[in-house]
Amino acid sequence: MAADTAQGTGPRHVAIIMDGNGRWAQARGRPRLFGHHAGAKRVREVVDACPDLGVKYVTIFAFSTENWKRTQVEVAGLMSLFRRYIAKETRVLFEEGVRVRFIGDRVKLDxxxxxxxxxxxxxxxxxxxxxxxxxxxxxxRDEVARATKRLAEDVAAGRLxxxxxxxxTLPKYLDTCVLPDPDLVIRTSGEARISNFLLWQSAYAEYEFIDTLWPDFTRxxxxxxxxxxxxxxxxxGSVKP
Structure with a gap:
């Protein structure tokens, strides 16, 4: 789904790379997981702000396929945080009219x-x-590879x-097939790279790389x-007449 091209129109879909939790904690002499817990609280604030800002869709990068390379302690702590966050927030998200979807490969999750x-x-x-x-x-890249595999299976089976x-064609096989492409991608913490996030979908997204660490990201x-x-x-890709 294409975004509105008119100047002055706000983003319908915002995607966020939530970076800087560990550095935020270390700057305070605390373990990295302390920062992840602080960052989790910001998700609610962002979601609550969306209706007033005209944002209908928000996608957050919680854990990448590369994050398994972190220490066993940090990975285990993050998985525990995800379980507790979901268990705690399910009722609130339901009552506030938020629809939640997960994208990514679930095979390695418990x-x-x-x-x-x-x-x-x-x-x-x-x-x-x-x-x-x-x-x-x-x-x-993993998402595109999985999508391509499913597409190839349909070709082999005569369905395509x-x-x-x-x-x-390919977007119909992506994890995000029911979502519009992001209009705006935000990355916090001063890093200026996209880190393998929504590669296909963000072809025409606008980017904002900001110095703010994620736990300090306010409404x-x-x-x-x-x-x-x-x-x-x-x-x-076009030009004004």
Missing amino acids: AKLISLMDELERMTACNDRVHLTIALNYGG DPASVDEE DVFAGLVQNYGTRDRRF
Whole structure:
């Protein structure tokens, strides 16, 4: 789904690379997991702000396929945090009209976490106030590889004519097939890279790389970035007459 090209129009879908939790904690002499817990609280603030800012969809990068390389202690702590966050927030997200989806490969996740994810998706399936997508064990290249495999299986089974495959075909096999492409991608903490996040979907997204560490990311910071997006001239490869 294409974004509105008109100047002054706010983003419908915002994707966020939530970076800087560990550095935020270490600057305070605390373990990295302390920062992750602080960062988790910011998710609610961002989701709560979306309706007033005209943002219908928000996608957050919670755990990448590369994050398994971190220490066993940090990975185990993050998985525990995800389980507790989902268990704690399910009722609130449901009551506030938030629809939650998860994207990424669930194979490496533990059964308890997968069960909580499934229940949260099921419970909020009829909500439409805000669509929150959580990228968990997600990598853009991994997503494209999995999508391509499913596409190839359909071709091999005769369900898809290879001659009909074009750039509109692959998105139907992506984890995000029911979502519009992001209009704005935000990365916190001063890093200026996309880190394998929504590679296909962000082809025409606007980017904001900001120095703020994720636990310091406030509603006002979010609102300012959304407002700034409205000043950009989005031409999608065309030129003004």
